[in-house]
Every structure is written in structure tokens, then in C-alpha cells.
Amino acid sequence: MATIQDVARDAGVSTATVSRVFSAPELVLETTRNKVMEAVNRLGYEPNFAAKSLRTLRTEKILVTVPDISNPFFSQVIRGVEEAALAAGYSVLLGDTRHEETREEQYAAMFRRKEADGLIFLGHRLPDVLAEMVAAKGPRTPIVNGCEFRPGLAVSSAHIDNERAAAEAVEYLYTLGHTRVGAVTGPLASPISSDRLNGVLAAAQRHGRASALRIAIGDFSIESGVRQAGELLDEPGRPTAIFCFSDEMAMGALEAIRQRGLRCPEDVSLVGFDDIRFAQYLHPQLTTVRQPKEQIGHEVVRLLLDILADRTSTLQNVTLPHQLVVRSSTAPPSA
Amino acid sequence: MATIQDVARDAGVSTATVSRVFSAPELVLETTRNKVMEAVNRLGYEPNFAAKSLRTLRTEKILVTVPDISNPFFSQVIRGVEEAALAAGYSVLLGDTRHEETREEQYAAMFRRKEADGLIFLGHRLPDVLAEMVAAKGPRTPIVNGCEFRPGLAVSSAHIDNERAAAEAVEYLYTLGHTRVGAVTGPLASPISSDRLNGVLAAAQRHGRASALRIAIGDFSIESGVRQAGELLDEPGRPTAIFCFSDEMAMGALEAIRQRGLRCPEDVSLVGFDDIRFAQYLHPQLTTVRQPKEQIGHEVVRLLLDILADRTSTLQNVTLPHQLVVRSSTAPPSA
DNA sequence: GTTATCGATGATTTCGATTACATCGGAGCG
DNA sequence: CGCTCCGATGTAATCGAAATCATCGATAAC
Numbered sequence: 001m002a003t004i005q006d007v008a009r010d011a012g013v014s015t016a017t018v019s020r021v022f023s024a025p026e027l028v029l030e031t032t033r034n035k036v037m038e039a040v041n042r043l044g045y046e047p048n049f050a051a052k053s054l055r056t057l058r059t060e061k062i063l064v065t066v067p068d069i070s071n072p073f074f075s076q077v078i079r080g081v082e083e084a085a086l087a088a089g090y091s092v093l094l095g096d097t098r099h100e101e102t103r104e105e106q107y108a109a110m111f112r113r114k115e116a117d118g119l120i121f122l123g124h125r126l127p128d129v130l131a132e133m134v135a136a137k138g139p140r141t142p143i144v145n146g147c148e149f150r151p152g153l154a155v156s157s158a159h160i161d162n163e164r165a166a167a168e169a170v171e172y173l174y175t176l177g178h179t180r181v182g183a184v185t186g187p188l189a190s191p192i193s194s195d196r197l198n199g200v201l202a203a204a205q206r207h208g209r210a211s212a213l214r215i216a217i218g219d220f221s222i223e224s225g226v227r228q229a230g231e232l233l234d235e236p237g238r239p240t241a242i243f244c245f246s247d248e249m250a251m252g253a254l255e256a257i258r259q260r261g262l263r264c265p266e267d268v269s270l271v272g273f274d275d276i277r278f279a280q281y282l283h284p285q286l287t288t289v290r291q292p293k294e295q296i297g298h299e300v301v302r303l304l305l306d307i308l309a310d311r312t313s314t315l316q317n318v319t320l321p322h323q324l325v326v327r328s329s330t331a332p333p334s335a
Numbered sequence: 336m337a338t339i340q341d342v343a344r345d346a347g348v349s350t351a352t353v354s355r356v357f358s359a360p361e362l363v364l365e366t367t368r369n370k371v372m373e374a375v376n377r378l379g380y381e382p383n384f385a386a387k388s389l390r391t392l393r394t395e396k397i398l399v400t401v402p403d404i405s406n407p408f409f410s411q412v413i414r415g416v417e418e419a420a421l422a423a424g425y426s427v428l429l430g431d432t433r434h435e436e437t438r439e440e441q442y443a444a445m446f447r448r449k450e451a452d453g454l455i456f457l458g459h460r461l462p463d464v465l466a467e468m469v470a471a472k473g474p475r476t477p478i479v480n481g482c483e484f485r486p487g488l489a490v491s492s493a494h495i496d497n498e499r500a501a502a503e504a505v506e507y508l509y510t511l512g513h514t515r516v517g518a519v520t521g522p523l524a525s526p527i528s529s530d531r532l533n534g535v536l537a538a539a540q541r542h543g544r545a546s547a548l549r550i551a552i553g554d555f556s557i558e559s560g561v562r563q564a565g566e567l568l569d570e571p572g573r574p575t576a577i578f579c580f581s582d583e584m585a586m587g588a589l590e591a592i593r594q595r596g597l598r599c600p601e602d603v604s605l606v607g608f609d610d611i612r613f614a615q616y617l618h619p620q621l622t623t624v625r626q627p628k629e630q631i632g633h634e635v636v637r638l639l640l641d642i643l644a645d646r647t648s649t650l651q652n653v654t655l656p657h658q659l660v661v662r663s664s665t666a667p668p669s670a
Numbered sequence: 671g672t673t674a675t676c677g678a679t680g681a682t683t684t685c686g687a688t689t690a691c692a693t694c695g696g697a698g699c700g
Numbered sequence: 701c702g703c704t705c706c707g708a709t710g711t712a713a714t715c716g717a718a719a720t721c722a723t724c725g726a727t728a729a730c
Contacts, residue, residue, distance in 0.1 A: 003716055004716060004718095005716075013679075014680045016680060016682095018717090019717060019719085027677085027678075028679080029677090029679090046447045047716085047717070048716050049394075049449055049450045050392075050394070051717040053388075053389075054383070054385040054685050054687085055685050055718045055719080056685085056717090057385075057685075059385070069414055070411050070414050072405060075407075075410045076405050078431075079405050079431060082404070082431045091445060092429050094413075094417065095417075096418075113382065115384045115426070222612065254616070254618070255616055278557075278613055281589070282618075283617075339686060339687060340686075351689075351710060351712095355688095358689095364708065364709090367708080382687070384687095385685080386688085387686080389687075389715050389716065389717090390715050
């Protein structure tokens with residue numbers, strides 16, 4: 001592959017001029033610019049990325065770590081990230097951490113090695129090396145959290161108001177007339193789950209139904225939905241409505257309901273969370289809390305670009321709007 | 336961030352020695368090695384990636400382009416890619432092309448700029464610049480195709496036998512007793528669709544049902560499934576079984592069936608393709624052709640690594656096993 | 671007419687690591 | 701005792717582009 005030297009020689013100019021043709025074309029005379037471009041085309045020259053990166057200390061890459069890429073919720077968020085990043089001239093380095101700390105640390109090291117200009121993490125943990133980095137550099141550290149929000153991490157973030165969203169979902173069930181409500185949470189270590197649980201508890205209390213509330217702890221997967229919703233359904237005083245903290249778990253719950261010969265929504269109402277693309281094609285169509293997935297992706301990139309461009313020096317924790325989407329998996333309890 | 340010079344000075348050795356501690360530790364005396372490692376820890380040194388990359392001309396990155404990351408089929412394949420890549424010390428640069436040629440070309444340019452050592456593309460198109468590259472360098476070009484297989488591209492690939500898989504799916508419907516079968520394909524520009532269609536046609540002919548076969552062209556999306564399956568169902572002489580070239584379209588078809596007050600499988604049997612994670616949680620559970628998604632990801636990485644390590648000099652087109660998974664969306668036609 | 675100014679371009683250093691080659695002291699051998 | 705060889709380490713060239721500073725001719729200003 002041709003280098004900038006080859007082009008310079010071929011065009012009869014210096015390497016500085018060739019470089020300028022790319023990075024500051026207005027500084028070079030049109031005639032020389034053309035000479036250079038001819039040479040570029042003739043030799044099929046492409047600037048070597050590593051060399052450029054070494055000199056400028058920039059990679060034009062954003063590392064995005066995600067707990068599970070095969071989860072449609074995350075893949076939609078990533079789509080938004082990818083889109084916004086590309087529009088700003090950045091490309092996306094993908095890290096699927098599979099919820100494993102080891103992998104999170106591998107990617108953290110990659111970031112420390114400066115293989116990316118910024119890091120977006122969609123999980124709830126920040127490896128120690130990065131926490132140190134944040135402690136040292138403060139809010140100028142190019143690390144942003146998406147979907148989750150844990151104040152202690154001291155990084156900017158974009159997410160919905162999980163507590164309120166969950167509260168609204170449960171409120172809706174109570175206003176439909178349900179009294180015995182069950183909830184299937186995600187792992188409580190993540191704020192995304194504990195915040196939602198707080199919302200659920202608060203709503204139950206407001207309606208004086210706290211004692212009839214049943215909680216089961218899942219892990220966001222379909223299978224855990226089948227299992228945990230199943231346990232709720234098998235308890236005496238079966239709930240007439242179940243709220244799952246993810247649409248995937250709601251899919252599992254639907255399966256559990258069917259396995260027991262029950263019907264949704266006639267016997268059990270069901271509410272999910274996320275509004276993944278498939279939610280409206282389930283049968284019955286799933287009532288769920290919509291998260292603005294691509295928008296979260298865009299926002300998180302915007303926050304990161306602000307830091308990278310030094311346009312901001314304070315933390316920003318952006319709350320994006322959610323929406324309860326009522327479909328046909330919810331109904332008043334049958335008499 | 337500390338550089339190798341800082342470490343060398345701090346440890347009282349030369350930069351060469353520091354470098355060797357990382358890349359060939361057995362060449363340096365244990366006592367010096369310890370001295371160096373102490374300095375490394377003291378200064379928090381991490382080798383600068385761009386510098387290393389410039390010197391070695393390697394990036395340890397694989398660029399993966401995919402038509403749509405939010406598609407669960409692709410995201411599972413990517414998961415396999417990511418896993419195999421990470422195990423081999425490579426990381427994944429993700430490119431979501433959204434089926435757009437412009438984006439495919441952007442990523443092609445990125446590859447030419449040597450931002451990645453290899454390219455895996457999961458679509459069916461290869462941008463011109465890359466085709467030229469393949470023509471020039473032959474089978475040693477580090478470009479591999481996944482999921483699709485187009486002989487003319489002259490790149491190695493990993494995929495299933497789409498023609499046979501589709502034929503088997505349709506055969507199964509015929510042996511159940513169906514005579515009027517409909518198929519919803521993807522865009523015929525991609526081999527993945529045309530191969531499957533060939534399989535469908537061949538099976539129909541073998542069973543003497545070619546004239547009763549109905550074809551509708553979709554685009555793999557749920558919405559196109561609703562639309563195209565709907566059209567098939569509205570024709571006179573409604574098919575009693577529909578084969579969709581993706582599970583997502585099958586989800587759409589299920590919706591179309593319900594919209595018309597029909598039942599699956601009693602009135603219409605349904606077969607999908609891919610066996611995405613959600614297929615078995617639909618109602619009825621979806622009969623479908625399973626593709627070994629993660630395995631395709633692994634295989635495609637293996638092929639690429641073989642090229643990168645110069646272990647191979649011939650094209651390899653690997654056919655992986657598929658499997659018809661019979662669930663409850665298919666049944667004999669009702670009398 | 672001399673000098674300050676400016677636009678266009680060139681010469682050269684720099685980024686941070688890798689690596690071929692050089693060096694040096696000690697062991698082994700005749 | 702002198703020479704070779706080898707293991708351990710140092711010296712310095714190198715990768716390819718960016719950016720600083722220097723240069724040069726021409727124009728403008730006084």
C-alpha cells in the first residue's frame with residue numbers, strides 16, 4: 001500500500017502538502033491540490049490509520065460494552081449508538097461482556113490502552129481501573145453510562161426514570177381493579193432493577209396493596225420469566241396481574257400462564273418492560289413500558305462527544321421519556 | 336499516561352528491554368523482569384496501541400459488517416464472532432450497514448485504511464474496492480463471508496445449505512398432506528433467498544405441486560411477513576401452509592392469520608427459518624429451520640484467522656448443518 | 671526603495687513502540 | 701591463554717502521518 005511519501009514523490013511535492021490536502025485543503029493551491037489528488041488516485045493511497053492515530057492521539061473509535069448483544073433491547077440501543085457515532089465520524093468497537101466481570105475488565109484494559117477515545121457502557125458495573133480513572137480525571141473522563149444510572153459512579157448517563165415508569169405500570173394495574181399483583185424483577189444488584197422495584201413498592205403502598213404484592217427475582221431472560229412467573233402463579237392467592245421487568249421475561253410469563261391452562265388477559269394480566277420490536281406481535285399483544293431505545297443510544301453518544309470536544313465540564317444525567325403502551329395483555333380482573 | 340521511555344528510565348534499563356518483558360519475557364533475566372514490572376505498576380504503564388500497531392502493521396481487530404444488528408438472527412451470529420475473536424486475542428469492530436450500500440462502502444474504506452486486520456461481512460454484497468482487492472490478492476485476502484454464499488465473490492464463507500434446508504421444510508409440509516403451499520421469500524437479490532426459493536421450487540416439483548405453489552416476496556421483516564402472508568391468505572384457493580424465509584416474517588404471518596380469524600395450525604400451518612430465541616416461545620410454538628448461528632460466527636472467525644496466520648491459501652466454503660425443528664405451528668391440513 | 675506581511679510550500683521533528691544489529695562479559699574449549 | 705559462542709542488554713533505525721517552524725517570492729505599506 002502506498003504511503004504519503006510515495007504520493008509526495010509522485011506528485012512532486014512534500015509530504016506536508018499531501019497531508020494538508022486531506023486535513024486542511026483550503027491551505028493548498030487548487031492546482032497543487034489536483035496534482036496531489038491525481039497521484040493519490042494513481043497510487044490508490046489511503047492514509048494509514050495507525051500512523052495518524054499515533055500522531056494525533058485519537059482513534060475515532062468508541063468502545064461500547066453491553067451485557068448481552070443478543071438481547072433485542074440492547075441491540076436497538078446499540079443501533080442508535082452506531083448511527084450517532086457514524087454521523088460524527090466515529091466507529092463502534094463492540095464488547096459483549098455476557099454479564100461477566102472478567103470480560104468487562106478485558107475491555108476496560110483495552111480502553112486504557114487507548115484503543116478507543118471514549119467508552120459507553122450499558123451495564124451497571126464499572127471496573128476498578130476505570131473507576132480510578134474517573135476519580136483522577138473527574139467529569140472530563142470520556143466514559144458514559146447508558147440505560148442504567150448509579151449516582152456513585154460519577155459518570156454522565158442517559159436513561160429513563162425507571163422508578164416512575166415501574167410505578168406507573170403498577171398503578172395502571174391497580175386502576176384496572178387488580179388487587180393481587182406480582183412482579184418479576186431482574187437481578188437486584190443493578191439499579192435498573194432496584195429502582196423499578198422501589199417504584200413498584202411505592203405504588204403498592206399508595207394503593208394499600210403492599211401486603212398483597214408478591215415479588216420474584218429473575219434475570220431478564222425468557223427462561224427466568226417462565227420460572228419466576230410460574231412460581232408466582234403457583235402460590236396460594238394467585239396474582240391476577242404480573243409485571244415483568246423485561247419483555248423477554250413477559251414472554252416467559254406468557255408461556256407459564258399457558259402451561260397452567262390459564263388465559264391472558266382473562267385470568268392473568270401481563271405487563272412487560274422495554275417494548276422490544278416483538279412485543280406487539282405476541283399473542284396477546286403485550287402491554288409494556290416503552291423505553292426510547294435508539295434515543296438512549298443517540299443521547300449517550302452526544303454526552304460522550306461533548307466530553308471529547310471539551311464542551312462540558314460537569315456531569316450530566318439525562319432522563320429520557322418513557323411511555324406505558326397499553327395493548328391487549330391487560331384487562332380488568334374477571335369477577 | 337506513562338510511555339515505554341518513562342518505564343525504561345524508572346527501571347534503569349533500555350526501552351528494548353521493557354518491550355521484551357511484554358513480548359518475549361523469556362529473553363530477559365528474572366531479576367530485570369521484576370525491576371521492569373515494578374516500574375510498570377508504579378507508573379501505571381499500558382503500551383500505546385497506535386504505536387504498536389504502526390510498528391507491527393497489525394491492529395488485532397476484526398471488522399464485522401451486518402445488515403441489521405437489531406435482528407436476533409444476526410445478533411446471535413455476532414455473538415459467536417465476538418466470542419471466537421476475543422478468544423484469539425482480537426476485538427470486534429461493528430458495522431451496521433442497514434442494508435445500505437453507502438454504509439457498506441464507508442466500512443470498506445475503513446478496512447482499506449487498515450483499521451482492521453480482517454473483514455467479515457454477513458450481507459451478500461461486496462463493495463467494489465474490496466472486490467478489486469480480492470481480485471488482486473486472491474484467496475489470501477482477509478475477507479470472509481458469513482451466512483451467505485455467492486460463488487462469484489471468490490471469498491471463503493461459512494453458511495448452511497440453504498437450498499436443501501428450504502426443500503426439507505417444504506417436503507415436510509407435503510408429507511403432512513398439504514397440497515397448497517405458500518412461501519414468503521426475502522429479497523431475491525441475495526443468494527440466501529434465491530437458494531431457498533430454488534429448494535422450494537424443486538420440492539414442489541418433486542411432489543407435483545408446482546402449480547399450486549404461491550410465492551410472495553418479503554424483506555425478512557415482521558411487517559413484510561404480515562403483508563405478504565396476508566396476500567397469500569387472501570388469494571382464492573388459500574394455502575393451507577406457509578413457509579417464511581425468516582422467523583420474523585413468520586411472526587408477521589401469525590399475525591396475518593389471526594387478523595383473518597384463522598387459526599394456526601388448524602387452518603394454516605406455518606414454518607419459519609433461523610430458529611431465533613423467540614421462536615419456541617411464540618404461540619403456537621414455531622416450527623422452523625434451525626441455523627447454527629453461533630457456530631457460523633465461530634467458523635467464520637476460524638476461516639479468517641487461517642488467512643491471517645497464512646495457514647491456508649485456498650478458498651474454503653464451509654457448509655454447516657441445519658435442522659428442521661418441528662414444533663406446534665404445523666399439523667396435517669384439516670379435512 | 672526598504673521592510674513588514676502573507677500565502678504557499680518545504681524541511682524536520684515528533685508521536686511510542688518494535689526490532690535488527692551491536693556490545694559486553696563470562697563460560698567453554700583447544 | 702586466546703578465541704569463539706552465547707546470553708543479556710543497549711543503541712538506533714523504523715513504521716507513516718501530523719504539525720511546527722522555516723523559507724521564499726510577491727505584494728502592500730510607508
